[in-house]
Amino acid sequence: MPNHLKVFTLLCCLLTLMGNGQPSFHNRLIPGNPETFGIDSVEVYSKVDSIMKAGIRADAFPGAQVLVAKSGQIIFHQAYGFHTYDSLQSVRPDDLYDLASVTKIMGPIPAIMKLVDEGKLRLDLPLSTYWRPWRHRSDKKDLTLREVLAHQAGLVPYIVFLNRAMKDGTLKHRFIRRERQEKFQLQAYQNVYVRDRFIKKMYRIINRSEVKEEKKYLYSGLAFLIFPEIIARFGGMPYETYLQQNFYIPMGCSTLGFNPSLRETTNVIVPTEMDTVYRRALTSGWVHDENASLMGGISGNAGLFGTALDLAKMMQLYQNYGTYGNKRYFSEAIVQEFTRVQFPENDNRRGLGFDKPELQNDTFALADAYPSPLTGKSSFGHSGFTGTFVWADPENQLVFIFLSNRVFPTRENRNLYTLNIRTSLQQVFYEALLKKESLRPD
Numbered sequence: 463m464p465n466h467l468k469v470f471t472l473l474c475c476l477l478t479l480m481g482n483g484q485p486s487f488h489n490r491l492i493p494g495n496p497e498t499f500g501i502d503s504v505e506v507y508s509k510v511d512s513i514m515k516a517g518i519r520a521d522a523f524p525g526a527q528v529l530v531a532k533s534g535q536i537i538f539h540q541a542y543g544f545h546t547y548d549s550l551q552s553v554r555p556d557d558l559y560d561l562a563s564v565t566k567i568m569g570p571i572p573a574i575m576k577l578v579d580e581g582k583l584r585l586d587l588p589l590s591t592y593w594r595p596w597r598h599r600s601d602k603k604d605l606t607l608r609e610v611l612a613h614q615a616g617l618v619p620y621i622v623f624l625n626r627a628m629k630d631g632t633l634k635h636r637f638i639r640r641e642r643q644e645k646f647q648l649q650a651y652q653n654v655y656v657r658d659r660f661i662k663k664m665y666r667i668i669n670r671s672e673v674k675e676e677k678k679y680l681y682s683g684l685a686f687l688i689f690p691e692i693i694a695r696f697g698g699m700p701y702e703t704y705l706q707q708n709f710y711i712p713m714g715c716s717t718l719g720f721n722p723s724l725r726e727t728t729n730v731i732v733p734t735e736m737d738t739v740y741r742r743a744l745t746s747g748w749v750h751d752e753n754a755s756l757m758g759g760i761s762g763n764a765g766l767f768g769t770a771l772d773l774a775k776m777m778q779l780y781q782n783y784g785t786y787g788n789k790r791y792f793s794e795a796i797v798q799e800f801t802r803v804q805f806p807e808n809d810n811r812r813g814l815g816f817d818k819p820e821l822q823n824d825t826f827a828l829a830d831a832y833p834s835p836l837t838g839k840s841s842f843g844h845s846g847f848t849g850t851f852v853w854a855d856p857e858n859q860l861v862f863i864f865l866s867n868r869v870f871p872t873r874e875n876r877n878l879y880t881l882n883i884r885t886s887l888q889q890v891f892y893e894a895l896l897k898k899e900s901l902r903p904d
Contacts, residue, residue, distance in 0.1 A: 529771065545867070558730065558767045564773070572709055574611070601672075614812075636657065717768045778861055781855070819833060833885050
């Protein structure tokens with residue numbers, strides 16, 4: 463067992479004894495170790511090391527980290543490899559990652575949950591109730607907030623707004639400048655500033671975008687680009703401020719935030735892709751997603767950066783059904799509603815913003831399952847384009863966090879998926895728990 467976990471062993475043993483010898487549930491994440499729950503740490507570390515080292519050898523990612531919490535105790539947190547393939551900067555547990563689409567359930571979703579809980583938003587009213595431009599679009603005016611959040615509305619999956627800011631491979635001067643100017647205050651990268659009104663152009667394109675007539679599961683991030691405006695309007699303050707004041711600060715999630723290059727941080731930021739089209743440099747400390755970048759790095763679709771520990775705190779909040787550190791952030795009923803499958807009759811596994819296991823996932827072999835076939839049916843989470851993945855399982859009281867920069871040096875690298883690394887890692891911990899149960903005396 464690594465030394466940093468040994469340091470916590472005495473504390474965890476004391477906590478166990480205080481619970482009459484039984485592992486106890488903790489409302490706030492605390493240090494722990496696998497043995498507290500009857501898990502063979504030597505076997506778990508060996509299996510995880512094998513999977514991670516195989517992934518690095520196969521160039522699935524230059525480096526990554528895994529954090530697992532059981533019943534509120536962090537029983538595993540290890541970093542592997544390097545930031546890039548030059549092997550200069552080792553991955554550390556407190557590194558900052560570009561979370562990509564994990565932003566959705568760390569940013570707009572908790573805000574919307576709170577606003578729904580307070581009665582300021584209603585799931586079964588049309589989204590046009592809160593986003594006025596859709597009231598005049600015949601194909602969008604009746605789409606409910608529930609349908610949009612469950613990816614059941616038929617919205618276009620993605621629009622490449624960068625195409626509107628470029629021509630013949632060159633950035634348009636009327637939209638992008640190399641220095642900050644009066645009407646170019648949105649910083650997208652070092653020496654890249656976006657015209658302020660470009661966001662309104664993005665909104666107009668979203669408002670006019672196609673909607674599929676057939677209502678079935680179609681993953682779309684478009685509405686998540688407009689959610690920050692809705693949250694600001696009904697939350698009474700800017701989107702980022704709302705998140706900080708209502709969640710990140712009181713929960714101690716000090717690393718969660720947008721545009722880390724524009725704020726003070728002692729955490730080392732893991733780079734993402736070598737951008738050859740837009741920024742023409744290694745993207746580091748600035749959001750990888752081009753749409754979020756053109757919004758000044760603050761979006762509901764992508765843009766958040768954070769550490770594994772702060773992600774685990776947020777997932778523990780959800781797993782606790784709305785409480786963390788003896789403070790309730792939203793009602794248990796709201797969390798249950800957002801994390802349940804919304805449209806199973808339409809072969810749609812999604813919750814409200816949250817991803818869910820494949821329908822009938824427990825009947826699948828490991829190679830075909832998403833996520834591990836041993837996860838509980840009430841479990842939920844999300845993945846991100848940069849190689850991030852978070853999952854919470856209330857039934858088994860297990861939080862799983864995986865962070866990588868699989869897009870380095872290029873997004874064309876899909877070995878993380880083909881090797882099924884994240885699902886295989888999850889499986890290690892579920893099998894360890896099952897083995898513990900099978901060895902328990904009658």
